[in-house]
Amino acid sequence: MEFKYFKKIKDYNYGDLIAETEYWLILLAPDQRNLGTCVVALKRLEGDLAELKEEEWLEFSKIVKKLEYALKCAFNSTMFNWGCLMNSSYLKDLPDPHVHWHMIPRYKERVEFAGLIFEDPCFGSSTMKAKGGIRKVAEDVRIKVIKEIKDNLEI
Amino acid sequence: MEFKYFKKIKDYNYGDLIAETEYWLILLAPDQRNLGTCVVALKRLEGDLAELKEEEWLEFSKIVKKLEYALKCAFNSTMFNWGCLMNSSYLKDLPDPHVHWHMIPRYKERVEFAGLIFEDPCFGSSTMKAKGGIRKVAEDVRIKVIKEIKDNLEI
Numbered sequence: 001m002e003f004k005y006f007k008k009i010k011d012y013n014y015g016d017l018i019a020e021t022e023y024w025l026i027l028l029a030p031d032q033r034n035l036g037t038c039v040v041a042l043k044r045l046e047g048d049l050a051e052l053k054e055e056e057w058l059e060f061s062k063i064v065k066k067l068e069y070a071l072k073c074a075f076n077s078t079m080f081n082w083g084c085l086m087n088s089s090y091l092k093d094l095p096d097p098h099v100h101w102h103m104i105p106r107y108k109e110r111v112e113f114a115g116l117i118f119e120d121p122c123f124g125s126s127t128m129k130a131k132g133g134i135r136k137v138a139e140d141v142r143i144k145v146i147k148e149i150k151d152n153l154e155i
Numbered sequence: 156m157e158f159k160y161f162k163k164i165k166d167y168n169y170g171d172l173i174a175e176t177e178y179w180l181i182l183l184a185p186d187q188r189n190l191g192t193c194v195v196a197l198k199r200l201e202g203d204l205a206e207l208k209e210e211e212w213l214e215f216s217k218i219v220k221k222l223e224y225a226l227k228c229a230f231n232s233t234m235f236n237w238g239c240l241m242n243s244s245y246l247k248d249l250p251d252p253h254v255h256w257h258m259i260p261r262y263k264e265r266v267e268f269a270g271l272i273f274e275d276p277c278f279g280s281s282t283m284k285a286k287g288g289i290r291k292v293a294e295d296v297r298i299k300v301i302k303e304i305k306d307n308l309e310i
Contacts (some may be wrong), residue, residue, distance in 0.1 A: 049237060050220040057183065057216040058209060063207040079245055079252070082204060083281075090234055091279035097234070106242065124239075124246035127282070155300035 005045050008098055014039040018146050018155045023056045024063055026155070028146050029102070031134035035111050036071045036149060040101040047097035049084050055066035060101070063155070068104060070152035075113060078123070113148075114141045146154035157307035162202050163253055169194040173301050174310045178211045179218055181310070183301050184257070186289035190266050190273035191304060195256040198248045202252035215256070218310070222258060230268065232260035233278070267305075269296045269297050 013029035018038065029037040040063055042056065052060075064082065077138040081104040089097040116137065126137045137145070170182035173193065185193040195218055197211065207215075219237065226232045235260040244252040262275040271292065292300070 033262060044204065048223075049235070050223045052219075054216065057212055061209065061212040063206060064207075068203075068205045079241065079242045079250075080204070081238065081242065083240075085236045085238075085281050087233065087279050087281055090261070090263065095234075106245070108245065124242050126240050126242055127289060149302065 005043070006049050008045065008096070009041065012041075012098060012100070014041050014100060016142055017145060019150055019153055021059055021155060023059050024083065025085065026063065026067065026153075028142060028149070030136060032118070032137045032142075032145070033135040034104050034106065034120055035113055035132075035144060036075050036105045038067060038071075038103040038149075040067070040103060042099040046099050047086070047089070047095075049099055054101065064103075064155055067149075071105045073152040074148040075105065075107075075111050076109075078108040079106050080104065081106060081126075114144045116141065160198075163251070164196065167253060167255070167256060169288065170194050171297055171301060173304055174308055176218065176310060178214050180223065181218065183297060183304070184289060187273070187292045187297075187300070189259050189261065190289040191230050191232065191260045191273055191300060193222060193226075193258040193304075195258060197223070197254040201242070201250075202250075203255050204245070204254055207254065219258075221232055221309055222304075223308075225304050226260045228307040229303040230262075230266050231264075232261065232262040234261050235259065236261060236281075252291075269299045271296065283290055 013030060015029045017025060017027055019026045023043050025043060026135045029039050031037060045052045068080050081100045086097040089095045106123055108123055110117055110119040126129065168185065169291060170184045172182055173181060174181045178198050180196045180198060182194045203216050223235050240258045241252040243248045261278055263278055265272055267272045
């Protein structure tokens with residue numbers, strides 16, 4: 001069970017670990033079109049949000065509060081989109097979803113960080129797709145982003 | 156305060172009431188591209204998900220479970236997308252967001268209901284935008300959709 005869970009987390013490639021709580025992993029997402037985009041993934045095998053336990057919901061609620069605060073301090077994010085989708089898993093013949101949340105910081109103004117410019121041209125819209133595909137950033141930038149978030153995250 | 160809250164709920168036009176719990180309203184969304192799309196809106200003035208109280212989170216978690224079950228029974232939904240966005244409010248000069256969740260049932264197979272066909276051409280994708288704009292349905296269809304959900308919703 002433990003092995004299957006770790007394999008799944010690895011296969012899904014949610015990103016680089018920022019912090020860990022009892023029930024959740026907080027990771028920096030591979031797509032950094034919106035600076036500081038995170039994934040919050042459940043630390044056990046479960047594919048249905050409806051099956052979360054009370055203690056997992058309550059801990060998630062604390063992560064929402066602390067992660068929003070950290071992102072505001074770190075990058076002056078204007079507001080946040082939270083979504084639990086799990087769509088892509090259902091393209092497989094045998095869907096194998098895993099409960100995880102996307103946390104997408106949105107920015108009214110552009111942000112400069114580590115010598116790069118991050119914009120949010122679709123601010124105010126539910127889409128972030130104006131610029132096409134995902135935006136990966138170099139490892140040294142990811143390390144700086146993670147440090148900045150961790151320095152403001154009380155977990 | 157009470158008046159301001161009701162005015163806001165009316166202005167936002169989340170849809171038609173399906174059910175009500177202590178802290179949340181469950182409504183049938185105006186856009187029915189995906190049959191049974193709902194909005195779950197908080198019953199007090201609050202614009203930041205981070206500020207939800209424990210009891211509001213726990214009641215929301217029960218709604219997730221019961222509403223997913225009801226939609227599966229009613230329309231054989233394959234799975235569900237949940238999102239708390241509140242983007243459009245931030246297009247205003249003075250943003251006035253209100254905490255609400257979008258619950259979007261997704262369908263691997265097309266559904267027939269009340270003589271209409273509902274498809275989900277972007278099943279497996281985070282977008283539902285293939286067919287362009289929103290899809291409104293006639294009042295008699297909305298009444299039937301709401302009845303079908305209520306008949307399966309233990310709230």
